[in-house]
Amino acid sequence: MRKRALKKRREELRELLADRREALGELVLGMHVQGVWDDGLLARGAAEVREVEDGLDELEAGGGPPEDREGTADTEAPPATPVPMPEATEEELKTEVVEEKDKGRRWRRKSKKGDDEGDAPAESDRPPTTESGPHPEFETAEHTTEHRLPPAPVGEAVTESAAGETAPEPPNELAAEPASKQTAADTPSEKVTEPAPEETPPKSAPEPADRPAPTKPPAVVADPGADAARESGAQPAKAGRAGAPGSSRLDDLEARLEREEREARTGVEAAKASVGADSGTEVASLIETLKKDREGLEQALGAASVRLADADRRAGEASEKATRLEVENREAAARWVREQAAEIEADAAVAAELSEGPQATPAADAGRLRELEGEVSSLRSQLDDERREKVRAIEAAEARLREIETRAAQVEAETGQETAGPDAAELREAAVSWLRGQIVALRREIEAGGGRDGGDS
Amino acid sequence: MALGFGGERQTRRERKAMSEHLEDLLDLRQDKLVELGRLTVDMSREGSFDRTLLSAKADELVRIDSESELVVRGLEEKLTLDQLEELARGAAGGGEPA
Numbered sequence: 001m002r003k004r005a006l007k008k009r010r011e012e013l014r015e016l017l018a019d020r021r022e023a024l025g026e027l028v029l030g031m032h033v034q035g036v037w038d039d040g041l042l043a044r045g046a047a048e049v050r051e052v053e054d055g056l057d058e059l060e061a062g063g064g065p066p067e068d069r070e071g072t073a074d075t076e077a078p079p080a081t082p083v084p085m086p087e088a089t090e091e092e093l094k095t096e097v098v099e100e101k102d103k104g105r106r107w108r109r110k111s112k113k114g115d116d117e118g119d120a121p122a123e124s125d126r127p128p129t130t131e132s133g134p135h136p137e138f139e140t141a142e143h144t145t146e147h148r149l150p151p152a153p154v155g156e157a158v159t160e161s162a163a164g165e166t167a168p169e170p171p172n173e174l175a176a177e178p179a180s181k182q183t184a185a186d187t188p189s190e191k192v193t194e195p196a197p198e199e200t201p202p203k204s205a206p207e208p209a210d211r212p213a214p215t216k217p218p219a220v221v222a223d224p225g226a227d228a229a230r231e232s233g234a235q236p237a238k239a240g241r242a243g244a245p246g247s248s249r250l251d252d253l254e255a256r257l258e259r260e261e262r263e264a265r266t267g268v269e270a271a272k273a274s275v276g277a278d279s280g281t282e283v284a285s286l287i288e289t290l291k292k293d294r295e296g297l298e299q300a301l302g303a304a305s306v307r308l309a310d311a312d313r314r315a316g317e318a319s320e321k322a323t324r325l326e327v328e329n330r331e332a333a334a335r336w337v338r339e340q341a342a343e344i345e346a347d348a349a350v351a352a353e354l355s356e357g358p359q360a361t362p363a364a365d366a367g368r369l370r371e372l373e374g375e376v377s378s379l380r381s382q383l384d385d386e387r388r389e390k391v392r393a394i395e396a397a398e399a400r401l402r403e404i405e406t407r408a409a410q411v412e413a414e415t416g417q418e419t420a421g422p423d424a425a426e427l428r429e430a431a432v433s434w435l436r437g438q439i440v441a442l443r444r445e446i447e448a449g450g451g452r453d454g455g456d457s
Numbered sequence: 458m459a460l461g462f463g464g465e466r467q468t469r470r471e472r473k474a475m476s477e478h479l480e481d482l483l484d485l486r487q488d489k490l491v492e493l494g495r496l497t498v499d500m501s502r503e504g505s506f507d508r509t510l511l512s513a514k515a516d517e518l519v520r521i522d523s524e525s526e527l528v529v530r531g532l533e534e535k536l537t538l539d540q541l542e543e544l545a546r547g548a549a550g551g552g553e554p555a
Binding site: 018020022023024025026028029031033037039042043045046047049050053 | 487489490491492493494495497498500501502506508511512514515516518519
Protein backbone atom coordinates (compact mmCIF):
# COMPACT_ATOMS: atom_id res chain seq x y z
CA MET A 1 0.00 0.00 0.00
CA ARG A 2 2.82 2.34 0.85
CA LYS A 3 4.54 1.61 -2.40
CA ARG A 4 1.38 2.24 -4.24
CA ALA A 5 0.88 5.51 -2.43
CA LEU A 6 4.41 6.56 -3.19
CA LYS A 7 4.02 5.65 -6.80
CA LYS A 8 0.84 7.62 -6.98
CA ARG A 9 2.52 10.46 -5.24
CA ARG A 10 5.35 10.40 -7.69
CA GLU A 11 2.98 10.45 -10.60
CA GLU A 12 1.24 13.44 -9.16
CA LEU A 13 4.49 15.22 -8.62
CA ARG A 14 5.45 14.55 -12.19
CA GLU A 15 2.18 15.95 -13.38
CA LEU A 16 2.63 18.92 -11.11
CA LEU A 17 6.13 19.41 -12.46
CA ALA A 18 4.88 19.26 -16.03
CA ASP A 19 2.10 21.70 -15.21
CA ARG A 20 4.48 24.11 -13.57
CA ARG A 21 6.92 23.91 -16.42
CA GLU A 22 4.09 24.56 -18.81
CA ALA A 23 2.89 27.46 -16.70
CA LEU A 24 6.40 28.85 -16.65
CA GLY A 25 6.55 28.47 -20.41
CA GLU A 26 3.26 30.33 -20.67
CA LEU A 27 4.72 33.04 -18.50
CA VAL A 28 7.75 33.37 -20.76
CA LEU A 29 5.47 33.37 -23.81
CA GLY A 30 3.33 36.11 -22.30
CA MET A 31 6.41 38.18 -21.56
CA HIS A 32 7.63 37.64 -25.11
CA VAL A 33 4.31 38.64 -26.60
CA GLN A 34 4.00 41.71 -24.41
CA GLY A 35 7.66 42.54 -24.78
CA VAL A 36 8.02 43.06 -21.06
CA TRP A 37 10.53 40.88 -19.28
CA ASP A 38 10.57 40.48 -15.54
CA ASP A 39 13.53 38.47 -14.34
CA GLY A 40 12.22 38.43 -10.80
CA LEU A 41 8.99 36.82 -11.88
CA LEU A 42 10.90 34.35 -14.01
CA ALA A 43 13.15 33.48 -11.13
CA ARG A 44 10.19 33.02 -8.85
CA GLY A 45 8.44 30.73 -11.30
CA ALA A 46 11.65 28.79 -11.87
CA ALA A 47 12.10 28.43 -8.13
CA GLU A 48 8.64 26.94 -7.85
CA VAL A 49 9.42 24.49 -10.59
CA ARG A 50 12.70 23.64 -8.91
CA GLU A 51 10.90 22.93 -5.67
CA VAL A 52 8.76 20.35 -7.35
CA GLU A 53 11.78 18.96 -9.13
CA ASP A 54 13.63 18.61 -5.88
CA GLY A 55 10.67 16.97 -4.24
CA LEU A 56 10.40 14.54 -7.08
CA ASP A 57 14.10 13.84 -6.97
CA GLU A 58 13.95 13.17 -3.29
CA LEU A 59 10.98 10.95 -3.71
CA GLU A 60 12.64 8.98 -6.41
CA ALA A 61 15.88 8.86 -4.52
CA GLY A 62 14.13 7.73 -1.36
CA GLY A 63 12.27 4.78 -2.71
CA GLY A 64 9.88 3.45 -5.17
CA PRO A 65 9.93 0.99 -7.94
CA PRO A 66 13.12 1.15 -9.94
CA GLU A 67 11.23 1.25 -13.19
CA ASP A 68 9.68 4.55 -12.23
CA ARG A 69 12.88 6.35 -11.50
CA GLU A 70 14.42 8.70 -13.91
CA GLY A 71 17.50 10.82 -14.37
CA THR A 72 20.08 10.96 -11.67
CA ALA A 73 17.73 9.51 -9.15
CA ASP A 74 18.65 6.11 -10.41
CA THR A 75 22.24 6.54 -9.37
CA GLU A 76 21.61 8.49 -6.22
CA ALA A 77 18.74 6.53 -4.82
CA PRO A 78 19.48 3.61 -2.59
CA PRO A 79 18.16 0.30 -3.72
CA ALA A 80 14.52 0.04 -2.98
CA THR A 81 14.06 -2.78 -0.63
CA PRO A 82 10.48 -3.54 0.09
CA VAL A 83 10.32 -3.52 3.84
CA PRO A 84 7.44 -5.29 5.44
CA MET A 85 5.82 -2.73 7.63
CA PRO A 86 4.47 -3.84 10.92
CA GLU A 87 0.98 -2.84 11.67
CA ALA A 88 1.99 -1.04 14.80
CA THR A 89 4.58 1.04 12.99
CA GLU A 90 2.13 2.07 10.35
CA GLU A 91 -0.31 3.01 13.00
CA GLU A 92 2.30 5.10 14.63
CA LEU A 93 3.05 6.89 11.43
CA LYS A 94 -0.56 7.54 10.75
CA THR A 95 -1.11 8.83 14.20
CA GLU A 96 1.80 11.12 13.85
CA VAL A 97 0.36 12.44 10.66
CA VAL A 98 -2.87 13.14 12.44
CA GLU A 99 -1.05 14.75 15.26
CA GLU A 100 0.79 17.07 12.99
CA LYS A 101 -2.30 18.28 11.28
CA ASP A 102 -2.41 21.17 13.69
CA LYS A 103 1.29 21.72 13.76
CA GLY A 104 2.15 22.10 10.17
CA ARG A 105 4.09 25.24 10.56
CA ARG A 106 6.20 23.99 13.43
CA TRP A 107 7.01 20.89 11.50
CA ARG A 108 7.94 22.92 8.51
CA ARG A 109 10.40 24.84 10.62
CA LYS A 110 11.68 21.70 12.07
CA SER A 111 12.11 20.09 8.72
CA LYS A 112 13.96 23.08 7.48
CA LYS A 113 16.40 22.68 10.27
CA GLY A 114 17.17 19.27 8.97
CA ASP A 115 15.25 17.29 11.50
CA ASP A 116 13.42 14.87 9.38
CA GLU A 117 12.45 12.63 12.16
CA GLY A 118 8.74 12.29 12.39
CA ASP A 119 8.21 14.79 9.68
CA ALA A 120 4.64 14.60 8.66
CA PRO A 121 2.35 16.75 6.57
CA ALA A 122 -0.16 19.08 8.00
CA GLU A 123 -3.18 18.52 5.92
CA SER A 124 -5.14 21.14 7.73
CA ASP A 125 -2.83 23.78 6.27
CA ARG A 126 -3.29 22.62 2.77
CA PRO A 127 -5.21 25.19 0.81
CA PRO A 128 -8.22 23.94 -1.04
CA THR A 129 -6.72 24.48 -4.45
CA THR A 130 -7.38 22.51 -7.53
CA GLU A 131 -3.93 21.11 -7.36
CA SER A 132 -4.57 19.69 -3.98
CA GLY A 133 -7.69 18.07 -5.30
CA PRO A 134 -6.06 15.19 -7.07
CA HIS A 135 -4.41 13.80 -4.00
CA PRO A 136 -6.72 11.02 -3.13
CA GLU A 137 -4.30 9.10 -0.97
CA PHE A 138 -5.04 11.40 1.93
CA GLU A 139 -8.69 10.71 1.69
CA THR A 140 -8.54 7.01 1.44
CA ALA A 141 -9.22 4.70 4.26
CA GLU A 142 -5.54 4.09 4.46
CA HIS A 143 -4.93 7.51 5.90
CA THR A 144 -7.90 9.59 6.67
CA THR A 145 -10.21 7.11 8.16
CA GLU A 146 -7.63 5.35 10.17
CA HIS A 147 -6.28 8.59 11.49
CA ARG A 148 -9.55 9.32 13.11
CA LEU A 149 -9.51 6.36 15.29
CA PRO A 150 -10.69 6.97 18.81
CA PRO A 151 -8.17 6.94 21.63
CA ALA A 152 -9.18 3.54 22.87
CA PRO A 153 -8.14 1.70 19.71
CA VAL A 154 -4.96 3.67 19.77
CA GLY A 155 -4.32 2.28 23.17
CA GLU A 156 -4.89 -1.12 21.81
CA ALA A 157 -2.60 -0.33 18.97
CA VAL A 158 -0.07 0.88 21.42
CA THR A 159 -0.37 -2.33 23.22
CA GLU A 160 0.21 -4.15 20.03
CA SER A 161 2.99 -1.85 19.06
CA ALA A 162 4.62 -2.29 22.41
CA ALA A 163 4.58 -5.91 21.73
CA GLY A 164 6.07 -5.11 18.35
CA GLU A 165 8.85 -2.98 19.88
CA THR A 166 7.38 0.33 19.04
CA ALA A 167 6.93 3.34 21.19
CA PRO A 168 3.53 4.34 22.52
CA GLU A 169 1.89 7.37 21.03
CA PRO A 170 0.00 10.18 22.64
CA PRO A 171 -3.38 11.14 21.34
CA ASN A 172 -3.66 14.20 19.22
CA GLU A 173 -6.15 16.07 21.25
CA LEU A 174 -4.17 16.00 24.42
CA ALA A 175 -0.90 16.78 22.80
CA ALA A 176 -2.30 19.67 20.83
CA GLU A 177 -4.52 21.30 23.36
CA PRO A 178 -2.75 23.95 25.44
CA ALA A 179 -4.99 23.26 28.36
CA SER A 180 -3.87 19.72 28.45
CA LYS A 181 -0.25 20.68 28.37
CA GLN A 182 -0.23 21.25 32.03
CA THR A 183 -1.65 17.90 32.77
CA ALA A 184 0.68 16.40 30.29
CA ALA A 185 3.49 18.19 32.04
CA ASP A 186 2.34 17.05 35.42
CA THR A 187 1.50 13.50 34.84
CA PRO A 188 4.48 12.36 32.81
CA SER A 189 6.82 13.48 35.52
CA GLU A 190 5.15 11.06 37.78
CA LYS A 191 4.26 8.22 35.58
CA VAL A 192 6.32 8.17 32.48
CA THR A 193 9.63 8.39 34.18
CA GLU A 194 9.24 5.16 35.96
CA PRO A 195 8.42 2.81 33.12
CA ALA A 196 10.88 2.37 30.39
CA PRO A 197 9.21 1.60 27.14
CA GLU A 198 11.13 -1.56 26.83
CA GLU A 199 10.25 -2.55 30.32
CA THR A 200 6.69 -1.44 30.44
CA PRO A 201 4.36 -4.33 30.12
CA PRO A 202 1.56 -3.89 27.70
CA LYS A 203 -1.09 -4.47 30.28
CA SER A 204 0.04 -1.55 32.39
CA ALA A 205 0.20 0.85 29.60
CA PRO A 206 -0.08 4.41 30.80
CA GLU A 207 -2.71 6.79 29.74
CA PRO A 208 -2.26 8.23 26.35
CA ALA A 209 -1.66 11.66 27.76
CA ASP A 210 1.19 10.38 29.78
CA ARG A 211 3.06 8.97 26.91
CA PRO A 212 5.57 11.29 25.34
CA ALA A 213 5.42 11.97 21.68
CA PRO A 214 8.72 11.27 20.04
CA THR A 215 8.04 13.77 17.30
CA LYS A 216 6.57 16.41 19.47
CA PRO A 217 8.35 19.74 19.17
CA PRO A 218 10.15 20.95 22.25
CA ALA A 219 8.42 24.26 22.24
CA VAL A 220 5.14 22.70 23.11
CA VAL A 221 6.12 21.51 26.53
CA ALA A 222 7.78 24.05 28.75
CA ASP A 223 8.01 22.03 31.87
CA PRO A 224 11.49 20.65 32.50
CA GLY A 225 9.97 17.64 34.07
CA ALA A 226 7.98 17.05 30.99
CA ASP A 227 11.11 17.48 28.93
CA ALA A 228 12.84 14.91 30.97
CA ALA A 229 9.94 12.62 30.57
CA ARG A 230 9.98 13.34 26.88
CA GLU A 231 13.62 12.52 26.62
CA SER A 232 13.14 9.38 28.49
CA GLY A 233 10.22 8.52 26.33
CA ALA A 234 11.92 9.49 23.12
CA GLN A 235 14.59 6.95 23.54
CA PRO A 236 12.30 4.02 23.27
CA ALA A 237 10.62 5.56 20.30
CA LYS A 238 13.89 5.93 18.49
CA ALA A 239 14.81 2.50 19.52
CA GLY A 240 11.51 1.29 18.23
CA ARG A 241 12.04 2.99 14.94
CA ALA A 242 15.50 1.68 14.64
CA GLY A 243 13.91 -1.67 14.60
CA ALA A 244 12.03 -0.68 11.38
CA PRO A 245 14.42 1.34 9.25
CA GLY A 246 12.37 1.01 6.08
CA SER A 247 9.26 2.49 7.59
CA SER A 248 11.17 5.35 9.17
CA ARG A 249 12.71 6.20 5.88
CA LEU A 250 9.44 6.05 4.14
CA ASP A 251 8.00 8.18 6.84
CA ASP A 252 10.74 10.70 6.35
CA LEU A 253 10.22 10.68 2.66
CA GLU A 254 6.53 11.09 3.00
CA ALA A 255 6.99 13.90 5.47
CA ARG A 256 9.47 15.56 3.18
CA LEU A 257 7.15 15.17 0.28
CA GLU A 258 4.32 16.68 2.21
CA ARG A 259 6.54 19.54 3.23
CA GLU A 260 7.63 20.08 -0.33
CA GLU A 261 4.07 19.93 -1.42
CA ARG A 262 3.06 22.54 1.10
CA GLU A 263 5.87 24.75 0.02
CA ALA A 264 4.95 24.21 -3.57
CA ARG A 265 1.37 25.09 -2.87
CA THR A 266 2.47 28.14 -1.00
CA GLY A 267 4.57 29.03 -3.99
CA VAL A 268 1.62 28.47 -6.27
CA GLU A 269 -0.49 30.71 -4.14
CA ALA A 270 2.25 33.31 -4.18
CA ALA A 271 2.50 32.95 -7.93
CA LYS A 272 -1.24 33.34 -8.26
CA ALA A 273 -1.14 36.38 -6.05
CA SER A 274 1.72 37.76 -8.08
CA VAL A 275 -0.16 37.03 -11.27
CA GLY A 276 -3.16 38.81 -9.79
CA ALA A 277 -0.93 41.72 -8.87
CA ASP A 278 0.59 41.69 -12.32
CA SER A 279 -2.82 41.59 -13.89
CA GLY A 280 -3.84 44.45 -11.62
CA THR A 281 -0.76 46.35 -12.70
CA GLU A 282 -1.53 45.55 -16.28
CA VAL A 283 -5.10 46.73 -15.85
CA ALA A 284 -3.80 49.88 -14.23
CA SER A 285 -1.42 50.44 -17.12
CA LEU A 286 -4.24 49.80 -19.56
CA ILE A 287 -6.42 52.27 -17.73
CA GLU A 288 -3.57 54.75 -17.81
CA THR A 289 -3.14 54.17 -21.51
CA LEU A 290 -6.85 54.59 -22.04
CA LYS A 291 -6.77 57.82 -20.08
CA LYS A 292 -3.91 59.10 -22.18
CA ASP A 293 -5.68 58.08 -25.35
CA ARG A 294 -8.81 59.75 -24.14
CA GLU A 295 -6.97 62.93 -23.33
CA GLY A 296 -5.34 62.83 -26.73
CA LEU A 297 -8.71 62.32 -28.37
CA GLU A 298 -10.20 65.16 -26.39
CA GLN A 299 -7.36 67.42 -27.42
CA ALA A 300 -7.77 66.37 -31.00
CA LEU A 301 -11.49 66.95 -30.69
CA GLY A 302 -10.90 70.42 -29.27
CA ALA A 303 -8.48 71.24 -32.06
CA ALA A 304 -10.95 69.92 -34.59
CA SER A 305 -13.73 72.03 -33.10
CA VAL A 306 -11.47 75.09 -33.23
CA ARG A 307 -10.66 74.37 -36.84
CA LEU A 308 -14.33 73.84 -37.55
CA ALA A 309 -15.22 77.16 -35.98
CA ASP A 310 -12.46 78.82 -37.98
CA ALA A 311 -13.76 77.20 -41.13
CA ASP A 312 -17.28 78.39 -40.30
CA ARG A 313 -16.00 81.89 -39.75
CA ARG A 314 -14.14 81.82 -43.05
CA ALA A 315 -17.20 80.48 -44.80
CA GLY A 316 -19.27 83.32 -43.30
CA GLU A 317 -16.72 85.86 -44.42
CA ALA A 318 -16.64 84.39 -47.89
CA SER A 319 -20.43 84.45 -48.05
CA GLU A 320 -20.50 88.08 -46.94
CA LYS A 321 -17.84 88.93 -49.46
CA ALA A 322 -19.80 87.21 -52.22
CA THR A 323 -22.96 89.07 -51.23
CA ARG A 324 -21.08 92.33 -51.14
CA LEU A 325 -19.55 91.69 -54.56
CA GLU A 326 -22.96 90.80 -55.95
CA VAL A 327 -24.44 94.03 -54.64
CA GLU A 328 -21.55 95.99 -56.04
CA ASN A 329 -21.95 94.28 -59.40
CA ARG A 330 -25.62 95.05 -59.40
CA GLU A 331 -24.96 98.62 -58.55
CA ALA A 332 -22.32 98.84 -61.26
CA ALA A 333 -24.71 97.31 -63.78
CA ALA A 334 -27.48 99.73 -62.81
CA ARG A 335 -25.06 102.59 -63.05
CA TRP A 336 -23.95 101.49 -66.49
CA VAL A 337 -27.57 101.12 -67.61
CA ARG A 338 -28.34 104.56 -66.30
CA GLU A 339 -25.35 105.97 -68.13
CA GLN A 340 -26.37 104.26 -71.30
CA ALA A 341 -29.90 105.59 -70.97
CA ALA A 342 -28.54 109.05 -70.39
CA GLU A 343 -26.37 108.76 -73.45
CA ILE A 344 -29.29 107.55 -75.50
CA GLU A 345 -31.41 110.38 -74.24
CA ALA A 346 -28.65 112.77 -75.07
CA ASP A 347 -28.35 111.36 -78.56
CA ALA A 348 -32.08 111.56 -78.99
CA ALA A 349 -32.05 115.14 -77.84
CA VAL A 350 -29.24 115.97 -80.23
CA ALA A 351 -31.08 114.22 -83.04
CA ALA A 352 -34.24 116.12 -82.18
CA GLU A 353 -32.33 119.36 -82.10
CA LEU A 354 -30.71 118.52 -85.38
CA SER A 355 -34.03 117.61 -86.96
CA GLU A 356 -35.83 120.68 -85.55
CA GLY A 357 -33.12 123.31 -85.52
CA PRO A 358 -32.26 125.76 -88.49
CA GLN A 359 -28.76 124.74 -88.65
CA ALA A 360 -28.08 121.92 -90.92
CA THR A 361 -25.02 120.10 -91.14
CA PRO A 362 -23.09 120.36 -94.41
CA ALA A 363 -23.51 116.70 -94.98
CA ALA A 364 -27.29 116.86 -94.63
CA ASP A 365 -27.41 119.85 -96.89
CA ALA A 366 -25.32 118.15 -99.48
CA GLY A 367 -27.60 115.12 -99.38
CA ARG A 368 -30.66 117.21 -99.63
CA LEU A 369 -29.15 119.22 -102.48
CA ARG A 370 -28.27 116.11 -104.31
CA GLU A 371 -31.81 114.86 -103.91
CA LEU A 372 -33.18 118.11 -105.24
CA GLU A 373 -30.80 118.16 -108.17
CA GLY A 374 -31.90 114.65 -108.97
CA GLU A 375 -35.51 115.69 -108.91
CA VAL A 376 -34.77 118.72 -111.08
CA SER A 377 -32.89 116.72 -113.64
CA SER A 378 -35.67 114.17 -113.77
CA LEU A 379 -38.22 116.92 -114.23
CA ARG A 380 -36.12 118.50 -116.97
CA SER A 381 -35.82 115.27 -118.81
CA GLN A 382 -39.56 114.82 -118.56
CA LEU A 383 -40.08 118.33 -119.85
CA ASP A 384 -37.70 117.78 -122.79
CA ASP A 385 -39.55 114.65 -123.64
CA GLU A 386 -42.86 116.47 -123.64
CA ARG A 387 -41.38 119.27 -125.75
CA ARG A 388 -40.04 116.88 -128.28
CA GLU A 389 -43.38 115.16 -128.45
CA LYS A 390 -45.12 118.46 -129.01
CA VAL A 391 -42.58 119.44 -131.72
CA ARG A 392 -43.19 116.18 -133.40
CA ALA A 393 -46.91 116.72 -133.09
CA ILE A 394 -46.58 120.21 -134.64
CA GLU A 395 -44.46 118.89 -137.42
CA ALA A 396 -46.98 116.13 -137.97
CA ALA A 397 -49.78 118.71 -137.94
CA GLU A 398 -47.90 120.95 -140.42
CA ALA A 399 -47.24 118.02 -142.63
CA ARG A 400 -50.88 117.10 -142.39
CA LEU A 401 -51.78 120.61 -143.14
CA ARG A 402 -49.63 120.80 -146.21
CA GLU A 403 -50.93 117.47 -147.27
CA ILE A 404 -54.41 118.70 -146.69
CA GLU A 405 -53.65 121.84 -148.67
CA THR A 406 -52.05 119.86 -151.34
CA ARG A 407 -54.98 117.57 -151.43
CA ALA A 408 -57.34 120.40 -151.27
CA ALA A 409 -55.63 122.11 -154.24
CA GLN A 410 -55.76 118.90 -156.13
CA VAL A 411 -59.32 118.44 -155.16
CA GLU A 412 -60.09 122.04 -156.18
CA ALA A 413 -58.38 121.63 -159.40
CA GLU A 414 -60.24 118.50 -160.21
CA THR A 415 -63.49 119.75 -158.86
CA GLY A 416 -63.15 123.33 -160.50
CA GLN A 417 -63.06 122.04 -163.87
CA GLU A 418 -66.12 120.01 -163.44
CA THR A 419 -68.11 122.05 -161.01
CA ALA A 420 -67.36 125.69 -160.62
CA GLY A 421 -69.46 127.27 -157.97
CA PRO A 422 -68.73 129.98 -155.32
CA ASP A 423 -69.79 127.91 -152.27
CA ALA A 424 -67.20 125.14 -152.60
CA ALA A 425 -64.32 127.54 -152.87
CA GLU A 426 -65.43 129.34 -149.80
CA LEU A 427 -65.71 126.09 -147.82
CA ARG A 428 -62.19 125.20 -148.75
CA GLU A 429 -60.90 128.56 -147.77
CA ALA A 430 -62.67 128.28 -144.36
CA ALA A 431 -61.12 124.85 -143.68
CA VAL A 432 -57.66 126.09 -144.50
CA SER A 433 -58.11 129.08 -142.30
CA TRP A 434 -59.23 126.87 -139.37
CA LEU A 435 -56.28 124.65 -139.82
CA ARG A 436 -53.92 127.60 -139.89
CA GLY A 437 -55.53 128.92 -136.78
CA GLN A 438 -55.04 125.59 -135.08
CA ILE A 439 -51.40 125.47 -136.01
CA VAL A 440 -50.79 128.99 -134.74
CA ALA A 441 -52.49 128.21 -131.45
CA LEU A 442 -50.45 125.13 -131.06
CA ARG A 443 -47.24 127.03 -131.71
CA ARG A 444 -48.15 129.59 -129.12
CA GLU A 445 -48.91 126.96 -126.61
CA ILE A 446 -45.51 125.32 -127.24
CA GLU A 447 -43.77 128.60 -126.97
CA ALA A 448 -45.59 129.37 -123.77
CA GLY A 449 -44.56 126.07 -122.27
CA GLY A 450 -40.91 126.49 -123.21
CA GLY A 451 -40.80 129.94 -121.70
CA ARG A 452 -42.20 128.78 -118.38
CA ASP A 453 -39.74 125.86 -118.17
CA GLY A 454 -36.86 128.14 -118.86
CA GLY A 455 -37.94 130.52 -116.12
CA ASP A 456 -38.32 127.69 -113.56
CA SER A 457 -34.87 126.27 -114.26
CA MET B 458 -15.96 36.36 -41.58
CA ALA B 459 -16.16 33.99 -44.47
CA LEU B 460 -13.74 34.20 -47.26
CA GLY B 461 -16.38 34.01 -49.92
CA PHE B 462 -14.87 31.22 -51.97
CA GLY B 463 -17.60 30.12 -54.26
CA GLY B 464 -18.50 26.60 -55.16
CA GLU B 465 -15.84 24.74 -53.13
CA ARG B 466 -16.79 22.85 -50.01
CA GLN B 467 -14.74 21.22 -47.35
CA THR B 468 -14.65 17.49 -47.63
CA ARG B 469 -14.80 15.14 -44.72
CA ARG B 470 -11.27 14.06 -45.36
CA GLU B 471 -10.04 17.61 -45.27
CA ARG B 472 -11.88 18.24 -42.06
CA LYS B 473 -10.37 15.18 -40.50
CA ALA B 474 -6.92 16.22 -41.64
CA MET B 475 -7.40 19.65 -40.17
CA SER B 476 -8.58 18.23 -36.87
CA GLU B 477 -5.62 15.90 -36.67
CA HIS B 478 -3.26 18.68 -37.56
CA LEU B 479 -4.81 20.85 -34.88
CA GLU B 480 -4.31 18.14 -32.30
CA ASP B 481 -0.70 17.76 -33.39
CA LEU B 482 -0.23 21.48 -33.08
CA LEU B 483 -1.70 21.53 -29.60
CA ASP B 484 0.54 18.67 -28.52
CA LEU B 485 3.51 20.39 -30.04
CA ARG B 486 2.56 23.58 -28.26
CA GLN B 487 2.41 21.82 -24.92
CA ASP B 488 5.75 20.17 -25.51
CA LYS B 489 7.28 23.47 -26.48
CA LEU B 490 5.85 25.11 -23.40
CA VAL B 491 7.30 22.44 -21.14
CA GLU B 492 10.60 22.74 -22.93
CA LEU B 493 10.52 26.48 -22.51
CA GLY B 494 9.80 26.10 -18.82
CA ARG B 495 12.65 23.64 -18.42
CA LEU B 496 14.95 25.98 -20.27
CA THR B 497 13.92 28.83 -18.01
CA VAL B 498 14.59 26.73 -14.92
CA ASP B 499 18.03 25.84 -16.25
CA MET B 500 18.76 29.48 -16.86
CA SER B 501 17.57 30.28 -13.37
CA ARG B 502 19.98 27.72 -11.97
CA GLU B 503 22.78 29.35 -13.89
CA GLY B 504 21.78 32.71 -12.51
CA SER B 505 20.98 34.59 -15.72
CA PHE B 506 18.24 34.53 -18.29
CA ASP B 507 19.14 34.56 -21.96
CA ARG B 508 16.28 36.58 -23.33
CA THR B 509 17.34 36.06 -26.90
CA LEU B 510 17.07 32.32 -26.57
CA LEU B 511 13.83 32.61 -24.61
CA SER B 512 12.41 34.94 -27.24
CA ALA B 513 13.40 32.54 -30.01
CA LYS B 514 11.67 29.68 -28.24
CA ALA B 515 8.65 31.82 -27.49
CA ASP B 516 8.50 32.91 -31.10
CA GLU B 517 8.14 29.31 -32.13
CA LEU B 518 5.16 29.11 -29.83
CA VAL B 519 3.72 32.24 -31.32
CA ARG B 520 3.96 30.71 -34.76
CA ILE B 521 2.36 27.53 -33.53
CA ASP B 522 -0.45 29.60 -32.08
CA SER B 523 -0.90 31.44 -35.35
CA GLU B 524 -1.11 28.23 -37.29
CA SER B 525 -3.51 26.79 -34.75
CA GLU B 526 -5.75 29.81 -35.11
CA LEU B 527 -5.63 29.40 -38.85
CA VAL B 528 -6.62 25.75 -38.68
CA VAL B 529 -9.37 26.56 -36.22
CA ARG B 530 -10.67 29.14 -38.64
CA GLY B 531 -10.57 26.59 -41.41
CA LEU B 532 -12.60 24.22 -39.30
CA GLU B 533 -15.08 26.86 -38.24
CA GLU B 534 -15.60 28.32 -41.69
CA LYS B 535 -15.33 24.95 -43.39
CA LEU B 536 -12.60 25.96 -45.75
CA THR B 537 -10.87 23.59 -48.08
CA LEU B 538 -7.19 22.92 -47.80
CA ASP B 539 -6.51 25.01 -50.88
CA GLN B 540 -8.48 27.89 -49.45
CA LEU B 541 -6.69 27.50 -46.15
CA GLU B 542 -3.35 27.54 -47.91
CA GLU B 543 -4.36 30.61 -49.85
CA LEU B 544 -5.51 32.23 -46.64
CA ALA B 545 -2.28 31.35 -44.92
CA ARG B 546 -0.20 32.79 -47.71
CA GLY B 547 -2.34 35.88 -47.94
CA ALA B 548 -2.78 36.58 -44.26
CA ALA B 549 0.44 35.37 -42.74
CA GLY B 550 2.67 36.97 -45.32
CA GLY B 551 6.14 36.15 -44.16
CA GLY B 552 4.94 33.68 -41.57
CA GLU B 553 5.77 30.09 -42.18
CA PRO B 554 3.88 27.19 -40.73
CA ALA B 555 5.41 25.45 -37.81
